[in-house]
Amino acid sequence: MTAMALSPLLRGYIETTEKKIGSNVVQELTVPCISNFLSQKAEIQHSLSSMPLEKRLKTVSDVGKVWDEMLADGRLNDLRESLYRSTGYSLQMIDLELSLVRSALNGDHIRRNIETALPCNIKCLESFVDFGDGEETRCLPAGPVFIISSGNSLIPPLIPTTISLVTGNLTLLRPSLSNYAGVYAIYKIIDGLGTEEADLLARALAISYFSHDSPAFPYLLSEAPLGVINFWGGEPARTEISKYVHKNPFHPRFYINGPLTGFAIIDEGSASESAAMALAKNIVLYDQQLCSSPTQAAFVGSMEGASEFAKKVCASLSSVGQSIPMKTTEGSAYVLESARRFLRFKGSTVFQSNDPSNAWTVVLSKGKSPLDDVISALPEFNIYNRRRFIEISVISNYEDAVDLIKALPSRRAYRGIDKVQSVGLAVGETARKSLLECLAAAGVFRILPLEDMFMRSAAEPYDGIGIPSMFTYFVYAREKPILG
Amino acid sequence: MVFKMNSSEIFELASKSKLLKDPYVERVWNLINDKTLFEKSPDYLLSLRKSLLKECFSFFKDHSEYYSSLFEKLNINPGNAGFEDLAKLAIPSDMLRGDGHKQFLIKDVEEGGEYFTSSGTTGKDPVKIYRSPLDLAIMIKANTNLFEYIYGGILEEKKGVALFMAAPELRYKLSFVAFVHLTLDCKNIELLYGMDLVEGKKEGSQWQKLEPNKENLLKFLKSKAEPKLFFTAPAGVYLLAERFDKMNPIKKIAYKLITGTPPINLGRGGVIVTGGGSKGYTLPPYEKIVSLSRKYFVAKDKNGEDIPAPFMDVLGMTETLTAFIDRFGTNEKLPHPLSHAFILNPKTFEMMEEDSKEGVLGIFNPFVTSWLELFYPGDLMTSQPSKSYYGKEFKYVRRFTVEEGWDLQRACGGTLEEMMTKKS
Numbered sequence: 001m002t003a004m005a006l007s008p009l010l011r012g013y014i015e016t017t018e019k020k021i022g023s024n025v026v027q028e029l030t031v032p033c034i035s036n037f038l039s040q041k042a043e044i045q046h047s048l049s050s051m052p053l054e055k056r057l058k059t060v061s062d063v064g065k066v067w068d069e070m071l072a073d074g075r076l077n078d079l080r081e082s083l084y085r086s087t088g089y090s091l092q093m094i095d096l097e098l099s100l101v102r103s104a105l106n107g108d109h110i111r112r113n114i115e116t117a118l119p120c121n122i123k124c125l126e127s128f129v130d131f132g133d134g135e136e137t138r139c140l141p142a143g144p145v146f147i148i149s150s151g152n153s154l155i156p157p158l159i160p161t162t163i164s165l166v167t168g169n170l171t172l173l174r175p176s177l178s179n180y181a182g183v184y185a186i187y188k189i190i191d192g193l194g195t196e197e198a199d200l201l202a203r204a205l206a207i208s209y210f211s212h213d214s215p216a217f218p219y220l221l222s223e224a225p226l227g228v229i230n231f232w233g234g235e236p237a238r239t240e241i242s243k244y245v246h247k248n249p250f251h252p253r254f255y256i257n258g259p260l261t262g263f264a265i266i267d268e269g270s271a272s273e274s275a276a277m278a279l280a281k282n283i284v285l286y287d288q289q290l291c292s293s294p295t296q297a298a299f300v301g302s303m304e305g306a307s308e309f310a311k312k313v314c315a316s317l318s319s320v321g322q323s324i325p326m327k328t329t330e331g332s333a334y335v336l337e338s339a340r341r342f343l344r345f346k347g348s349t350v351f352q353s354n355d356p357s358n359a360w361t362v363v364l365s366k367g368k369s370p371l372d373d374v375i376s377a378l379p380e381f382n383i384y385n386r387r388r389f390i391e392i393s394v395i396s397n398y399e400d401a402v403d404l405i406k407a408l409p410s411r412r413a414y415r416g417i418d419k420v421q422s423v424g425l426a427v428g429e430t431a432r433k434s435l436l437e438c439l440a441a442a443g444v445f446r447i448l449p450l451e452d453m454f455m456r457s458a459a460e461p462y463d464g465i466g467i468p469s470m471f472t473y474f475v476y477a478r479e480k481p482i483l484g
Numbered sequence: 485m486v487f488k489m490n491s492s493e494i495f496e497l498a499s500k501s502k503l504l505k506d507p508y509v510e511r512v513w514n515l516i517n518d519k520t521l522f523e524k525s526p527d528y529l530l531s532l533r534k535s536l537l538k539e540c541f542s543f544f545k546d547h548s549e550y551y552s553s554l555f556e557k558l559n560i561n562p563g564n565a566g567f568e569d570l571a572k573l574a575i576p577s578d579m580l581r582g583d584g585h586k587q588f589l590i591k592d593v594e595e596g597g598e599y600f601t602s603s604g605t606t607g608k609d610p611v612k613i614y615r616s617p618l619d620l621a622i623m624i625k626a627n628t629n630l631f632e633y634i635y636g637g638i639l640e641e642k643k644g645v646a647l648f649m650a651a652p653e654l655r656y657k658l659s660f661v662a663f664v665h666l667t668l669d670c671k672n673i674e675l676l677y678g679m680d681l682v683e684g685k686k687e688g689s690q691w692q693k694l695e696p697n698k699e700n701l702l703k704f705l706k707s708k709a710e711p712k713l714f715f716t717a718p719a720g721v722y723l724l725a726e727r728f729d730k731m732n733p734i735k736k737i738a739y740k741l742i743t744g745t746p747p748i749n750l751g752r753g754g755v756i757v758t759g760g761g762s763k764g765y766t767l768p769p770y771e772k773i774v775s776l777s778r779k780y781f782v783a784k785d786k787n788g789e790d791i792p793a794p795f796m797d798v799l800g801m802t803e804t805l806t807a808f809i810d811r812f813g814t815n816e817k818l819p820h821p822l823s824h825a826f827i828l829n830p831k832t833f834e835m836m837e838e839d840s841k842e843g844v845l846g847i848f849n850p851f852v853t854s855w856l857e858l859f860y861p862g863d864l865m866t867s868q869p870s871k872s873y874y875g876k877e878f879k880y881v882r883r884f885t886v887e888e889g890w891d892l893q894r895a896c897g898g899t900l901e902e903m904m905t906k907k908s
Contacts, residue, residue: 330830334844334862334884337833338576345554345575354832377578377608 006180008208009187010037021211024177029208031219034172037206038144038224041170044204045141049168053114053125055197056166057107062198063189064105070189071098079185083154086178092324093286097154101186104158110166112458117466125167125472134479142227142253142473143169146220148241150232150257153286154182160230161187163467165201169228172206172220180209212237221245226252228471234259234416255470257463260291260421261383261414264390264450265401265435267427268301271309273316275426278451279390280316282424283360284324285454287387291463292422292446292454295383296408297392298401300427303366306394307349310362314351317388321358326387328356331380336361336389339374339381346370348391360388369393371413383414398431402438421463422446424453488656489598489617491624491670497596498621503853508539509618512822512851516625521821522633526875533824533850534567540850541565547590551856570858571828571835574846577803577861581609588855589614597854600659602802603760611802613659616854619805620666623659626806626851628667630820634796634809635755637786642672644753646713647704649720651681651694660759660800663807664715674709676700678716705743711753714781717760718773718797725777746780750793754783759798759807770797774812799880801861805852808878816868816877824848825878827867828860839867842881 005025008016013036016027029037048056070076076098083094103109114122120137121129128136145164149157157175161183164171175183190202210216221229221244229252231241238256245254264279282294299306328336333356340361344350349364363371371391374381395401405420423444425432439447445464446453461467489497503509515521515536521529541562544551555562560569575588597616615623632638646668654661668675678701679694704712714721728746731739739745750756756777767773774795781793799817800807808817808825819825827836827843836843845865849857862884870877 328831331884333831338578341574341576342579344557345579349557354834356831377581377584378576379608 006177006184006209008206009184010206010208011191011203012037016208019211019214021177021209026177026209026211028210028214028216029206031215034206034208034216034220034224037172038170038226040203041144041225044170044200045143045168047200048165048204049125049141051126051168051197051200053111053122053166054107056168056201057111059190059193059195059197059201060105060110060162060166061107062193062195063186064102066189066192067105067186068102071101076185079181082181083179086181087153088178088327089287090325090327096285096324098182100155101158104155105162105186109458110162113163113460113466114167114468116459117461117468118472124474128475128477136477136479138475138477139167139472140475141168141170142471144172144224144226145169145228145230145471146172146174146224146226146252148174148229148231148233148237149176149179149183153290154179156232157183158186159462160232160467160471161205164228164471165204167468167471169471170204172208174208174210177209183207217241218244222247224248225250228253228255230255230257230470232257234418253470255465258418259416260419260445260463261296261408261417262290262292262294262422262424262453263401263405263408263420263444264294264297264424264453265398265427266297266299266309266392266450267398267431268299268305268309269428270426271299271301271305271312272426273312275450276309276312277316277320278424278426278449279313280320282450282454283317283388283390284321287326288389289384290454292456294390294422294424294450294453295386295414296404297390298404299392299394300396300398300401300431301394303364303394306364306392310349310351310364310392313362313390313392314353314360317360317362318353318358321353321360321388325357326359328359332385332387333359335378335380335385339378342374342377343370346373358388361390363389363391364394365391366394369411369413372411375412375415383417398427398435399438402435402442405439405442405444420444422448422453424448424450426450489620491666494617494620494624494666497617501594501616501618502592503594503618506543508543509853511539512536512853513618513622515822516622516629516851519629522629522873524821524873526873529821529873530875533822536822536850537567537570537824537848538562538565540856541569543853544590544856547592548588548856549591550587567824567826568835570824570826570846570848571833573856573858574828574848575859577611577801577859578608580611580613580803580859582612585611585613585855590854593854594618598656598662600662600802601657603658613802614854615659615805619852619854622851622853623663623805624666624670626820626822627663628670630806630809630818631667631796634811634815634818636811637753639667639671639673643709644673644711644713644751645704645707645709646673646675646715647678647700648675649678649714649716651679652677653681658760659802660798660807663800664757668713673713676704678704678720702743705745705748710751711755711783712748712750713754714748714750714756716756716758718758718767718770721756721758721777721781722767722773725773725780728780729776747782748780750781750783752784752786752788755794755796756781757796757798759800770812799863803857803859803861804847805849805857810877815870815872816879817865818870818872818874818877819847820849821873822849822851824850825867825876827865830864830884839869839876842866844884845878 007027008029015030015033019026084091120131123129124137124139128138130136147160161173190198340350343363351362353360408414409419594616600613602611650661655665680697682695778792783793785791795812797810798807806820806823808819810817826846829836830844842864844860845863846860864881866879867876
């Protein structure tokens with residue numbers, strides 16, 4: 001395979017060093033170049049945050065519009081192939097992902113997200129806003145913002161980066177290697193829009209890959225005049241990066257979005273075919289690599305009911321999984337089959353597909369899950385390698401489901417995961433109401449219908465916090481003395 | 485309770501096994517002692533193994549609640565069972581790590597046997613297998629007969645000398661060492677261990693390492709006994725040959741004066757037997773090891789004519805009672821006539837009937853009495869037609885390579901982000 005050159009995206013002075021990382025040739029921005037970019041902080045952030053918010057949102061929407069045109073006329077075909085190779089997802093999955101870019105860049109959605117994250121009128125992003133009694137507030141960029149984004153899909157880097165730009169921040173994005181080409185192609189569009197607003201947004205953005213041993217990392221994390229660092233990912237990078245950040249004399253805010261997973265709860269009364277299809281759909285999308293993807297399920301009811309439901313899930317997986325074939329390798333097939341046998345011989349009921357392009361597995365277990373023992377013997381069968389694999393634990397009451405959620409982070413089978421992010425529910429209304437507080441107390445971030453637990457409302461916070469509030473701060477002004 | 489037994493003690497204890505009263509076990513014991521199995525046709529042996537399979541399943545159903553419920557769960561009726569059921573029942577060897585073997589042992593498993601473990605070089609818990617006295621006796625008999633068939637003759641009692649490039653302590657740990665030790669013990673052939681296990685303590689932690697036992701090495705090299713049997717990991721013979729190859733002429737002469745070698749004359753019936761994998765060394769292909777080694781090892785046939793040193797290679801795992809053995813240039817790996825070797829499709833794990841296609845090796849040993857020895861060790865092999873008793877030979881391809889997975893970091897903080905409606 002020919003080496004793929006990954007160039008940085010930056011307006012103005014560019015200086016790079018070249019590195020070979022696997023099959024990729026990477027041109028990283030040098031420290032002087034980054035320093036030069038950051039030196040424009042005051043000017044660019046002032047200009048951006050003075051620009052009407054609607055113009056910023058329109059520019060972002062325009063990027064999405066052009067993207068859709070490029071997608072429609074085949075200009076993204078090479079990128080499609082490249083992402084197929086670099087991410088390990090199937091072409092059908094890549095197609096789905098590329099088609100979702102426009103929604104991620106939808107100005108209306110971004111506005112709604114900002115509205116729900118900020119405690120006052122979003123006009124405060126342009127100027128002081130009176131909120132009564134002569135009290136005013138102005139929301140300003142807390143940046144420069146440095147985002148180290150995750151690698152599980154193309155869309156996640158777009159959200160914080162776009163919100164950072166729209167809230168007026170000088171923004172430096174370091175995408176993952178696997179999605180670099182996609183992220184680059186999206187933001188490159190800004191360059192060609194030809195408006196004054198687009199020009200300013202383009203000047204506010206730098207994208208570059210930095211390898212783990214790049215001198216840019218110690219500079220950016222420990223020395224650079226940053227306002228916010230936002231890291232998306234898990235260990236060991238998270239701890240290493242934290243050590244650097246603590247040395248930074250500018251004390252940037254440091255936000256970590258760690259590895260999370262999804263959990264499904266189904267009760268016997270709701271175990272319909274549509275619930276089974278909902279679970280199957282969430283399992284197949286991104287092969288469970290999303291933080292919302294259900295990787296474990298609890299069935300509240302009888303073993304017989306669970307078995308019936310499992311069969312429905314199997315049928316749904318067969319149909320929905322066919323439309324998004326998965327990639328399997330000799331090694332992954334071996335580990336999967338060994339794990340299935342291990343579980344079966346340990347007493348679990350295992351339903352499986354032998355179709356390598358849709359190799360789903362549904363495991364029914366009662367009592368202590370043997371999955372942790374499997375991981376001890378087959379450490380390769382970790383959560384990152386389990387694809388289209390769900391263990392349904394049969395339990396007798398809803399409290400047990402909450403206990404399973406609480407116990408999940410300490411289980412060997414979920415090593416590397418901080419906790420459960422999303423809980424998809426297919427339960428009766430009374431059960432749902434009683435579960436809400438218990439699940440919230442268990443630390444989950446999202447409680448959703450099982451049907452679309454992968455969907456994110458524009459109004460939702462991210463892992464417990466609104467991104468716009470991560471990247472901004474408030475200036476308060478009062479006209480009159482309080483004791484007046 | 486585990487005893488350290490010699491071969492006579494094992495046979496003595498095995499003869500008292502209550503299991504021998506079971507018709508299936510009695511049949512197995514008689515068959516294992518029957519050397520004419522190696523003269524039978526492949527079809528005869530296939531049908532023999534098929535009938536043993538049914539009896540074997542039936543035996544384990546009666547002697548183990550675990551197998552009884554497993555067969556029921558998988559809808560396997562021992563009376564109608566066939567080879568196709570082996571694909572469903574084979575366990576991955578990884579299940580035998582740590583205490584994994586315990587769950588498979590029959591309820592009336594007999595005490596007084598031995599445990600063998602894998603070397604643990606994979607970084608995981610080692611595979612640990614219990615062998616009852618009766619199974620140990622079966623191991624000695626079956627492997628000796630197989631070895632002699634591949635070797636091309638009987639190992640005569642009290643004749644010759646063997647060198648094993650291992651430490652004697654490994655006799656009670658590694659099954660390959662145990663099988664060689666007990667076979668030779670049974671034949672009263674002197675076995676010298678070429679290595680010592682040296683133990684030490686540093687900063688409170690215990691360490692062990694293998695060091696050459698020069699006295700035994702010299703004794704073997706200078707011995708006039710015939711045949712000389714040299715057992716080693718492939719790395720052992722290769723490194724020795726390489727050392728000779730790189731020796732300067734002066735050192736070579738000095739070495740020759742002290743040891744009489746190189747070349748190392750293995751004498752009439754002498755053979756080099758390799759086994760145990762690469763042991764972490766990066767080695768050239770086996771053909772290269774053989775050709776280099778043959779420059780420094782010589783042997784004679786039964787008539788005293790010089791021949792290239794014969795090489796046999798043993799593929800044995802901790803979890804199989806009997807090995808697969810090949811003879812370089814003569815035959816690829818052959819299992820014991822009663823051992824059923826099969827190849828599974830590496831993607832579907834269904835039985836593959838075609839030869840020459842790479843697949844996952846599965847092994848079923850219906851003569852093992854303590855557990856249903858039916859597993860796949862994670863080796864890729866091919867089969868090819870053979871004129872031998874087995875009708876097939878097996879060629880080792882490689883161990884499975886298991887990827888660590890994607891580099892993708894699981895942290896999207898969300899999901900199919902956004903705001904994601906396709907309605908916009």
